[in-house]
Amino acid sequence: MRIACITADGRGETDRLISEAAATLEAEGFVLNGIVKVLQDMPESSHHCDMDVRVLADNRTIRITQSLGEGSDGCRLNPEAIAQAVAAVDQASSLAADAFILNKFGPEEAEGRGFRAAIAAALEKEIPVLVGLSAGSRKEFAEFVGGMAETLPADADAILSWVRG
Secondary structure (H helix, E strand, O other): OOEEEEOOOOOOHHHHHHHHHHHHHHHOOOOEEEEEEOOOOOOOOOOOOOOEEEEOOOOEEEEOEEOOOOOOOOOEEOHHHHHHHHHHHHHHOOOOOOEEEEEEEOHHHHOOOOOHHHHHHHHHOOOOEEEEEOHHHHHHHHHHHOOOOEEEOOOHHHHHHHHHO
């Protein structure tokens, strides 16, 4: 079983590295499952919290945040949209894949939900798993993988070499 995580300094840097790695791998003919964040410029007036993810198996885009309206201090994850993304990834889990990529092991996964089952299924099939990881979920991720994860440097070449490995 191969699983690796990456954490990069700077707002959105982990997402950028993982999304760009997925695009490079797809261009090379790799078959991927999982999700990556859709990289987009945020307007000055936004809260910088709208998030779209791309389901790698079918190239579908899903907005996983919801607006709480004018005057709110932030956005919230949309549980229905996350469930839709999880279902799309689970549905593709029966297909062959060269790698499983998850943009972020986040609060849903830390609480035992989200993409945990998809990660476990990929590992059982000996599909390499690459996960973005924030400091806030590090402890829960370590408990989930039981020390099996390799920590990669925040470097595009290192990420690509590991997945190709």
